[in-house]
Amino acid sequence: MTTHRRWTLARRPQGLPQADDFRLEEYDLPEIRDGSVLVRVDFISVDPGMRSRLSADSYAPALSLGATVESAGIGTVLASRNPKFEEGAKVWGGFGWQSHFVSEGRGMQVLDPAIYCGPVHETCAIGVLGIPGLTAYFGLSDLGKPKEGETVLVSSAAGTVGATAGQMAKIEHCTAIGIAGSDAKCAYLREIGFDHAINYKTAGDLIAALKQAAPKGIDIYFDNVGGETLDAAILNMRKNGRIVVSGQIAEYNTTNPRGIRQTLPFITQRLKMEGLVVYDYSAKFNEARAQLAHWIRHGKLSFREEIVDGLENAPNAFRGLFTGEAFGRRLVRVASA
Numbered sequence: 001m002t003t004h005r006r007w008t009l010a011r012r013p014q015g016l017p018q019a020d021d022f023r024l025e026e027y028d029l030p031e032i033r034d035g036s037v038l039v040r041v042d043f044i045s046v047d048p049g050m051r052s053r054l055s056a057d058s059y060a061p062a063l064s065l066g067a068t069v070e071s072a073g074i075g076t077v078l079a080s081r082n083p084k085f086e087e088g089a090k091v092w093g094g095f096g097w098q099s100h101f102v103s104e105g106r107g108m109q110v111l112d113p114a115i116y117c118g119p120v121h122e123t124c125a126i127g128v129l130g131i132p133g134l135t136a137y138f139g140l141s142d143l144g145k146p147k148e149g150e151t152v153l154v155s156s157a158a159g160t161v162g163a164t165a166g167q168m169a170k171i172e173h174c175t176a177i178g179i180a181g182s183d184a185k186c187a188y189l190r191e192i193g194f195d196h197a198i199n200y201k202t203a204g205d206l207i208a209a210l211k212q213a214a215p216k217g218i219d220i221y222f223d224n225v226g227g228e229t230l231d232a233a234i235l236n237m238r239k240n241g242r243i244v245v246s247g248q249i250a251e252y253n254t255t256n257p258r259g260i261r262q263t264l265p266f267i268t269q270r271l272k273m274e275g276l277v278v279y280d281y282s283a284k285f286n287e288a289r290a291q292l293a294h295w296i297r298h299g300k301l302s303f304r305e306e307i308v309d310g311l312e313n314a315p316n317a318f319r320g321l322f323t324g325e326a327f328g329r330r331l332v333r334v335a336s337a
């Protein structure tokens with residue numbers, strides 16, 4: 001018998017998620033049947049976008065009370081009665097906050113050793129080559145459509161989505177400006193090639209700080225944050241500017257969003273604003289992953305991961321996404337090989 005631990009949603013969070021919003025449950029897993037595999041989960045992700053689904057419907061329905069909290073994961077096949085998965089194989093998929101699971105393999109893929117080798121770590125499958133990296137990839141290329149010489153502003157730039165979007169802007173020969181919440185995060189942004197980094201917590205007047213960094217204006221704003229930062233960006237947009245709405249993390253913990261107040265520049269500067277749900281691009285995920293992996297191997301794209309140890313710490317790791325404590329792709333190590 002394998003003891004299975006999982007975090008379920010105990011109640012719908014009000015504001016910043018609290019420990020009591022989640023419940024750690026433990027029970028024995030049944031033996032596997034023909035066609036099934038037993039997977040030990042090694043790493044899980046914590047994702048800002050999950051916050052909305054803990055309270056209400058989002059791009060996907062709200063998580064039910066009592067359901068396992070959903071996330072990406074990487075694991076190892078411990079036992080298999082399914083010819084597609086050998087014992088010992090490393091797999092990834094939407095595993096959720098749990099220690100083990102029994103599955104028939106739907107939605108689960110074996111990590112391709114041709115991709116996940118050298119500088120492209122296995123954990124990249126649920127980080128820079130996973131949903132966050134793909135969001136940057138399709139958001140910037142398909143909606144932002146950067147052209148050489150343009151200026152690209154990115155918020156929450158030290159997170160995986162933001163850092164990837166900023167480095168892609170540099171690959172496209174644009175000027176990249178990042179906004180982040182600490183001096184250490186700003187130093188990191190300069191290290192990975194951003195031309196300017198602004199600490200929004202100490203910058204004072206963000207509208208003026210953006211004007212100083214982009215005197216000719218911003219062509220593309222890749223928005224992960226919303227709220228006041230979005231308004232400051234709108235006031236600095238250049239004619240025909242594009243605003244890519246990737247996320248609105250400043251609004252996720254409130255039922256009373258601040259929203260956008262600066263709308264006139266949409267007329268005067270002929271701005272366009274468009275959001276994306278990255279899953280709409282799933283038919284092109286493999287192509288994009290190969291490109292992102294190629295950039296990593298050729299030193300054009302770097303990534304930062306932050307590992308929190310222990311499944312029991314998943315709720316705290318999640319909460320840290322909304323306090324600014326998280327720095328890079330936050331993963332929870334559930335088990336070590």
Ligand SMILES: NC(=O)c1ccc[n+]([C@@H]2O[C@H](COP(=O)([O-])OP(=O)(O)OC[C@H]3O[C@@H](n4cnc5c(N)ncnc54)[C@H](OP(=O)(O)O)[C@@H]3O)[C@@H](O)[C@H]2O)c1
Pocket residue numbers: 047048049131132135156157158159160161162179180181182185224225245246247248249250251276277278279320321322323324325326327328329
């Ligand atoms: N559209 C899609 O399909 C899609 C898919 C995946 C992710 N996303 C979105 O992309 C965004 C970035 O995701 P990620 O995984 O890379 O996470 P992330 O940027 O690392 O998110 C955590 C960071 O957000 C910043 N933050 C938290 N609260 C904030 C606030 N009130 N105001 C400003 N910044 C705040 C903090 O950094 P600072 O210290 O810099 O404040 C924090 O460390 C999220 O909004 C996410 O929902 C969208």
